[in-house]
Amino acid sequence: MPRVHQPEKAVVYILGDSPMVEEYIVLCSSHGYAVAYDAEGIGAVDASLARKTAKMPENVSFALELTNIDLEKKRKNLEALDKALPVTTAIVSSSVTVSATEQSSWIHHKSRLVGFCSLPTLSTASLVEVAPTVFSPAETIQVVQRFFKSVGKEIELVQDRVGMVFPRIVCQIINEAAFVLQEEVASPQDIDLAMKLGANFPFGPIEWADKLGMQQVYAVLSALHRDLGEERYRISPLLRQMALSGSWWKRM
Amino acid sequence: MVKHLGIVGAGTMGAAIAQLAALAGIDVVLYDINDTVLRQALERLKRSLNKAVEIGELTAEQSTDAFTRIHPRTRLIDLSHSDIVIEAVIEDLRIKKDLFKHLEAGTKPTTILASNTSSLSVTAIASATHRPEKVVGLHFLYPVEIVKIVEVARTEETSEETLQRCRDFLNQLGKTVISVTDSPGFIFNRIVHPFHSEALQILGEHVADAEQIDRIMKSEGGFPFGPFESLDIVGLDVSLNTTKALFESSSGDSRFRPHPIQKRMVESGHLGKKSGRGFYTYEEGKK
Numbered sequence: 001m002p003r004v005h006q007p008e009k010a011v012v013y014i015l016g017d018s019p020m021v022e023e024y025i026v027l028c029s030s031h032g033y034a035v036a037y038d039a040e041g042i043g044a045v046d047a048s049l050a051r052k053t054a055k056m057p058e059n060v061s062f063a064l065e066l067t068n069i070d071l072e073k074k075r076k077n078l079e080a081l082d083k084a085l086p087v088t089t090a091i092v093s094s095s096v097t098v099s100a101t102e103q104s105s106w107i108h109h110k111s112r113l114v115g116f117c118s119l120p121t122l123s124t125a126s127l128v129e130v131a132p133t134v135f136s137p138a139e140t141i142q143v144v145q146r147f148f149k150s151v152g153k154e155i156e157l158v159q160d161r162v163g164m165v166f167p168r169i170v171c172q173i174i175n176e177a178a179f180v181l182q183e184e185v186a187s188p189q190d191i192d193l194a195m196k197l198g199a200n201f202p203f204g205p206i207e208w209a210d211k212l213g214m215q216q217v218y219a220v221l222s223a224l225h226r227d228l229g230e231e232r233y234r235i236s237p238l239l240r241q242m243a244l245s246g247s248w249w250k251r252m
Numbered sequence: 253m254v255k256h257l258g259i260v261g262a263g264t265m266g267a268a269i270a271q272l273a274a275l276a277g278i279d280v281v282l283y284d285i286n287d288t289v290l291r292q293a294l295e296r297l298k299r300s301l302n303k304a305v306e307i308g309e310l311t312a313e314q315s316t317d318a319f320t321r322i323h324p325r326t327r328l329i330d331l332s333h334s335d336i337v338i339e340a341v342i343e344d345l346r347i348k349k350d351l352f353k354h355l356e357a358g359t360k361p362t363t364i365l366a367s368n369t370s371s372l373s374v375t376a377i378a379s380a381t382h383r384p385e386k387v388v389g390l391h392f393l394y395p396v397e398i399v400k401i402v403e404v405a406r407t408e409e410t411s412e413e414t415l416q417r418c419r420d421f422l423n424q425l426g427k428t429v430i431s432v433t434d435s436p437g438f439i440f441n442r443i444v445h446p447f448h449s450e451a452l453q454i455l456g457e458h459v460a461d462a463e464q465i466d467r468i469m470k471s472e473g474g475f476p477f478g479p480f481e482s483l484d485i486v487g488l489d490v491s492l493n494t495t496k497a498l499f500e501s502s503s504g505d506s507r508f509r510p511h512p513i514q515k516r517m518v519e520s521g522h523l524g525k526k527s528g529r530g531f532y533t534y535e536e537g538k539k
Contacts, residue, residue, distance in 0.1 A: 117472070127471035156468055158460040165460055165468045169479070172446035176507070186432045186439045194430040198393055198401040198440050202474035205443060231506040232453075 009034040011059050014050075015077045016066025016094065016118075019213065023123035024064055025050040031151040036060075056084045062147050065093040066118045069219045074098065075106050082107035090143050094118035096167045097223035100160045101133040110135035114144045116155075117164045119220075121211050128153045131160040162227040163220055170208060171220040177205035178236035209242075218243030254278055254421045258334030258359075260351060262286075262293035262324070265368055266340035268396035271297055274318040275310075276425050281323050281330050290324045297322060328358045336421060338390055340368040343497075348372065349380035356381040364414055366390040370441060371497030374434040375407040384409035388418055391438055402427045407434045436501035437508075441494050445508065448491060451479035452511040462531045480531035483514075484524035492518050 012028045014021050014037040021039040026049065029035045035050035036057045051057075063081045067074035074093075081091055087109050093100065095115025104110040115131035122128075128148055132141050141157070148155050158165055177191050186194070192204020209217055218240060225233040257273045259266045262284035270280045270293075284290040301319055304310040310318075323330075331337055337355055341347060348367060355365050365387050367377050378387035389405030402422050406415055419429050432438045437445065451465050460468070466478020483491055492514050499508040517523075517530065524530030525537065532539050 122472060125472045125474075127468060129468060129472065154471075156460070156464055158464065158468075159458060161457065161459045165454055165465055166472045168454060169447060169450045169469065170473060172450045173443060176443050176446050180439050180442060183435065184433065185435050186430065190430045190432070191439055191443065193428060194401055194403070194440050195443055197428055198399055198430075199444050199447075200476050201447075202476070232509070234507075 010061040011036060011057055012062050012064060013037065013056060013060045013081075014064045014066065015039060015081070016064070016074075017069055017216075019120040020066040020068075020094070020118050020123070023120070024066065024118075027123045027151050028064075033061075033151075056081075060085055060089055063089060063091045065091060068094055068097045068118070069215055071098055074103070078103060078106055078113075082109055082112075085112075087112065090114065090140055090147070092116055092144055092147065095131050095160060095162075096164055097162065097219045099133075099162055099227075100131050101135075104133050104135050111137055111140055114140055115160055116144075116148075117166060119167055119216055120213055122166075126153060128155055129158050129164045129166065130155040131158055131164065133160055162223045167220045168224060170212070171217050171224070172233075173201075174205045174209045174212075174217050175221055175233075175236055175239060177209075178239035178242075181206075182236055182238035214239070214243040254335045254417075254424060256281070256334045258283065258331035258337035258363075260284075260328075260331070260337060260339045260355070261341040262290045263340060265392060265394065265396065266338075267293040267297055268394075269338060269340065269368070269392055270322050271300060271318065272396055272425050274321040275314070277321070278424065279321050279323070281325050281334065283325050283328060283331055285326065287326055290326065294322070294324055328354055331355070332359055334359060334363050336364040336366055336417070338366045338368055340392075343369060343371055345372050345376055348377050352377055352380045352387070356383060362386075364388060364417060366418070368392055371437070371494065371501065373501070374405050375409075378407050378409060385411035386414055388414055389432075389434060389438070390418060390422075391440070393440065400428050401430050401440070403430045403432050403438045403440055405432050405434045405438055437494075437498045441498065445495065445498060448479050448483055449495070449507075449511060452513055455480075456511060456513055484530035484532055484534075487524045487526055488514055488530055489518050489523050 010033055012033045012035050014024050018039050021037055025035050025037060029049040036053050037050050038054050063085060065077050091113045093103055093113055093115055096117055100113060100115025104113045114136050117129035130144060145155050180186055180191060188206045192206050195201040195204050221233060221235045257278050258281045259270050260283050262282050270282045273280050301315040305312050305315045339351060352365055367374055367389050369389060370391050374389040378384040381387060388410050391403035393399040404418050422429050454465060455462055462480040466480050469475045469478045492510055495508060495510045502508050521527060522529045525534050528534050
């Protein structure tokens, strides 16, 4: 019997803020990709799922850059990817806290970069926001669309703006809840209960902050405030303290 | 235990609270200054209770019992025996203050005087009486029979005893109590606001269109409905009024500034589902 040629698995290389790196390792490897990654502060990942390597593998099909918080680090990651990867390899980069257009200004091969929405816990959603830049040709967008399809996601093309859609709305909800807490208008428990039972929100704002991580929420709100320069994106001082102290919400 | 409830204002909210209380076995005096409004409210209540029997939610007996527990009245003095009086009249501070003055004079000293306001200061309403410790906000949300929560708004003067009696009363009605301090928008309207307002902001900047934003919030965010579907259901005029009240009572905090898109849609009569057109168009109530 002739041996069936087993095509080599396509390789995805993942870099960035650790919670998202772990999520995308699971997502990509469960959809048949060989995954290599480089991230600090990441727990033990099953070696059968992914290979940790500081040195970039040679045959990378897609690179995912998931950093939202440390933008200096993000820039270094993108510069390194741009240098090491063949010109034809697409870089799909989280553009929640810095626009994809701004990111493409950091690299030489601008047409390969497309932005997308990456926040903790969103890797399991069936839809992903994708933000092409003025430099992204239709082919790059198609490649990215095929990639997300291959991991079970539809894409929604949105304009390349900081905060995109879901992160911007949900972080503003969390910010308002933080103002309410700060003013001691209600307890965290009552805030979550009111929004889940009263408005059918899938999670309470405080629960949501816990799921996304306060530092991610703070990074999104800071980016909105910086980018849009509007008073309405002023961050609740309580929220800022929570993010800076690295702790979760203080339960009253 | 509350045995006698008084309700002032037989509009949609007043009548719905009356029905809820009557079904919980409470005697209700439903007061309205306008006899016609009162008669219409009773007809609506009768229809609503009959319908509950038709769909098997209530027995005919439960329905009849509840209806006989609602006593329509046009004189304030008929509220005198109430354990709690809930005011659900038009959102006008002058009218409410005047009403509370009369309620104070016409009820027992132990009667709790509650306002169903969602946008006015309970503290300001309480200032019209000499028993501010008995004044409280009880913010029932629309539709009253479906939404499980009621915001209980305390002023600096509201007594712990008043709050406890309100909590017990809401337990009688099967509602979940959300305790808030008297402040603009309490918490429900205030935290729902960015869900709608930030979506409008994103739409205004042409980051994505309304259908896309709704799809994203449902698929990515897990919301059962998108912000624009939600605005269409609530009514753009209703939501605009809530926003205006928030904006005004927060002394113009820019987070609560009404969005020009919403203003323009209200001006053009596109109020959402009820007018056949909002962010979506509707035929016979369907998108």
